Structure formats: structure tokens, C-alpha cells
Amino acid sequence: MMDRMFNKLRNLDAYPKVNEDFYSRSLSGGVITLVSSFFIALLVVSEFRLYLHTVTDTQLVVDTSRGGKLRINFDVTFPSVPCTLLSLDAMDISGEQHLDIRHDIMKKRINSDGNVIEVRQDGIGAPKIEKPLQKHGGRLEHNETYCGSCFGAETSDDHCCNSCEEVREAYRKRGWGMTDPDLIDQCKREGFVQKVKEEEGEGCNIHGSLEVNKVAGNFHFAPGKSIHHSSMNLLDLLALQTESYNISHKINKLSFGDAIPGIVNPLDAVQWEQTSPNGVYQYFIKVVPTIYTDIRGHTIQSNQFSVTEHFKNSEMDHYRSPPGVFFFYDLSPIKVTYTEEHASFLHFLTHICAIVGGVFTVAGIVDSFVYHGKKALKKKVELGKLR
Known part of the structure; x- marks a missing residue:
């Protein structure tokens, strides 16, 4: 029985042997x-x-996420705009505005050679004197409460402006522009004018991050402080500034969210030199939501983006657009997913x-x-x- 089974298995041999x-x-x-x-x-x-x-599998899917926040990381150098005059504003189509942003922002004063002079948290002005002027004249004594004048921009009888920035904020809410800081006691007292003059000829590196709504919007850097008037954003161009602004700049880093391995952002290390007088440089950015999952299963939810650029000469602009560098961003409805796998x-x-x-x-x-x-x-x- 066994011999017959072995013979059948021997007949199934697909590799017949040849005698040596x-x-x-x-x-x-x-x-x-x-x-x-x-x-x-x-x-x-x-x-x-x-x-x-590892191999990376790429897929395109419709982005169905709603709401949330978008973090914008930036590091931009302006070789011809002093830090005191450089401001950052952001706004979106939902109507939310952030003017003269200061939180999570650092500025570095740089000289004409590009060397750092000073690093500071964003802010202007010098320490106040011990006894500032009161609203109705005279000097503040230790047992008195100081209430500075808002120079016509008060919203009530007990409205006080105790610093140059508070006066500027009161003017901004009124939609007014502060034309001469020398006439504002707080600004004069805090050394604002002197500080601007001290920084003449310097540049500024500004870096930090913004957290904005996950909707279309823009943020911009401009020489001057923003004010809001009749739903239009203008610039409070101080009288002590020159009429022409050189907005040449270098974008050391710009990203929307965390870094993604292997992805180089298109605006990193991009430099632009202004050759004409006043103007507005605009970046139109399409942000693409991206999810990256590495081989260990760790997920990074971030964004990629593409960009187009445009320079608008204010001399040719009928409406005289204020000078600055504007970043207009919009979100793509398509999401990209990268998945690493063996x-x-x-x-x-x-x-x-x-x-x-x-x-x-x-x-x-x-x-x-x-x-x-x-x-x-x-x-x-x-x-x-x-x-």
C-alpha cells in the first residue's frame, strides 16, 4: 500500500533527475x-x-473638516524698515481682525550690514517718567491717580489714555490718524519720536507665529500702525516718516502648520529688492491641507501651499494703496494624504x-x-x- 503511494508521488515529480x-x-x-x-x-x-x-503612498481626498485654527509661522527680514515702525496685521473673510499684533512676535533690530543690534518683544516706546502729566495739567503726585488725555478721542468722560499706545488705539477706534506724535504728551514723554530717529537707517527681522481662523484671509507687514475706517484698512503714516518706503524683504521662513518631512516650502529663502518708489508687494497663496503619516504611525496634520507674486507701484495706483508686504491666503477644498509604508x-x-x-x-x-x-x-x- 505504501509502495503504491510512493510510486504515485514519484510520478508527480516535475523535476526528473538525470544520471551523473x-x-x-x-x-x-x-x-x-x-x-x-x-x-x-x-x-x-x-x-x-x-x-x-519605505514607500510613500499619496492620495487626494475632499477636505470635509470644518472650523479649527490655522497656525502661520513666519520669519521675515526688512533691511530698510526700522522695528519701531514695522507692524503686523491679520484679518479674514469672517470679519475677524487683529491689528498691530504683538503676542508671540519677536523683533530684531539689524544694522545696514545685517548684524543684530537688539532682540526684543514687540513694543514701542521707552519707560514712562515717574510723574507724568495729568489730564488737566500739572504733575502727578504719589497720592494721585493719573488719567492721561486722549486728545479728543475719548469715548466717555472717564476715558483715560496713559500711554502713547493707548492714545493711538483711541485714535484707531475713531478712525483717525495720528499725524504728529510731538503734539501727544504721552508719545513725547515716552521718547517715541526719539526712538524712531535713533533707529533711522536700520532694518528689522520679525519672526513668530499667528493663529487664525481656518478660512480665507490675509496678513501683512507695513511701515506704520494700522487704523480702521469705514471697513477699509489704511495706514497711520506718521509725519516723522519719509514719504517713500523701501519694502525690500527676505522671507527666511513661511509655513502653515508643522514641517512635513521632504517638503520644501516655496517661499523659504525668497528675497525681493524694491527698485521703484512706494509700492505694495503681494503674495497670493493657495493652502492645501496635508496629512502625513510615517512608518511608525505618527501623524502630522499640516499644510502645503503654492504661491504667485505681484508688485503694485503706488505711483501708478489711483487709490494710492499703502506700502507693505501682503500675504493673501485661501484654502483648497482638496486634502493630500501621505502614508509611509513598507x-x-x-x-x-x-x-x-x-x-x-x-x-x-x-x-x-x-x-x-x-x-x-x-x-x-x-x-x-x-x-x-x-x-
Whole structure:
């Protein structure tokens, strides 16, 4: 019974064996074997390296997320705008506005050679004197409460402006522009004018981050402090400033969210030099939500973006747009997902088998041609057909 079963299994052998007495080994066969073995080793090593490396699967899906916040990271250098005069504003289509932003913002004063003079939290003015002027004249004594004048911008009888910035804020809410800080006691007392004059000829590096609504909007850097008037954003261009502003700038870094491995943002290290007088430089940015998942399963929810640029010369602008660098951003409805993954081990084994089997098959065909060719040649020589 067992012998019959073994005979049936023997008949299923797809690899019939040839007696060694019938083997014929040749020099050409040995050379072909060495060459084919080298190719097999080379291809196996290459395939193994590919197996160890991760592959990234990319997919496009519709972004159905709603609400949320968008973090904007920036690092911009203005070689010809002093830090005291440089302001940052942001607004979006939902109507939310952030004027003269200061939180999470750092400024570096730089000289004409690009060297850092001072690093400070955003803010202007010098420390106040111990006894400032009161609203109705006279000097403040230790037992009195100081209430500075808002110079016509008060909203009530008990409205006080105790600093230059509070006066500017009161003017901004009224929609007025502060034309001469020398006439404002608080500004004069805090040394605002003197500070601007001290920084004449300097530049400024401003870096930090903004957190805005996840809707279309813009943020901009401008020489001067913003005011709001009749739903239009203008600039309070101080009388002590010159009429022309050089908004040449270098964007050291600009990103929307966390960094994504392998992705280089298109505006990093971009530099622009102004060649004409006053103007507005505009960047129109399309933000693409992106989810990146690495091989360990760690997920980064961030954004990529594309950009187009435009410079508008104020001399040619009928409405005399205020000078500055504007970034207009909009969000794409399409989300990109990147997923790192390894090729499966079975896929790797399949490729190895294909390499070994394919190379040996091709080598066998070549060896067969060489062997039979030599044999036919030898036979013709023996018959005297070739000399």
C-alpha cells in the first residue's frame, strides 16, 4: 500500500533527475554560471535595499473638516524698515481682525550690514517718567491717580489714555490718524519720536507665529500702525516718516502648520529688492491641507501651499494703496494624504524568486545556444566542411 503511494508521488515529480554519468560540463558553462551568479547577487542586494526603504503612498481626498485654527509661522527680514515702525496685521473673510499684533512676535533690530543690534518683544516706546502729566495739567503726585488725555478721542468722560499706545488705539477706534506724535504728551514723554530717529537707517527681522481662523484671509507687514475706517484698512503714516518706503524683504521662513518631512516650502529663502518708489508687494497663496503619516504611525496634520507674486507701484495706483508686504491666503477644498509604508515580505520573496528563476532561465538559454553552437561547429570541422 505504501509502495503504491510512493510510486504515485514519484510520478508527480516535475523535476526528473538525470544520471551523473550523462552530465557534460564545459568551460563556457562555468563562465556563464559565474556571470549569472554575479547578476543574481547584484539584483538580490538591490531588491533588499528597496525592501528596507519605505514607500510613500499619496492620495487626494475632499477636505470635509470644518472650523479649527490655522497656525502661520513666519520669519521675515526688512533691511530698510526700522522695528519701531514695522507692524503686523491679520484679518479674514469672517470679519475677524487683529491689528498691530504683538503676542508671540519677536523683533530684531539689524544694522545696514545685517548684524543684530537688539532682540526684543514687540513694543514701542521707552519707560514712562515717574510723574507724568495729568489730564488737566500739572504733575502727578504719589497720592494721585493719573488719567492721561486722549486728545479728543475719548469715548466717555472717564476715558483715560496713559500711554502713547493707548492714545493711538483711541485714535484707531475713531478712525483717525495720528499725524504728529510731538503734539501727544504721552508719545513725547515716552521718547517715541526719539526712538524712531535713533533707529533711522536700520532694518528689522520679525519672526513668530499667528493663529487664525481656518478660512480665507490675509496678513501683512507695513511701515506704520494700522487704523480702521469705514471697513477699509489704511495706514497711520506718521509725519516723522519719509514719504517713500523701501519694502525690500527676505522671507527666511513661511509655513502653515508643522514641517512635513521632504517638503520644501516655496517661499523659504525668497528675497525681493524694491527698485521703484512706494509700492505694495503681494503674495497670493493657495493652502492645501496635508496629512502625513510615517512608518511608525505618527501623524502630522499640516499644510502645503503654492504661491504667485505681484508688485503694485503706488505711483501708478489711483487709490494710492499703502506700502507693505501682503500675504493673501485661501484654502483648497482638496486634502493630500501621505502614508509611509513598507513593501510586504511576501512581495519581497516573490521578487527574489523572480530574479533567481529569471536569471537562471536566461543563463540556461544562453548556455544551450553556446553549447550546441560549439557542438555543431566541431562536427562540421570533423566532416571537413570547415578548415
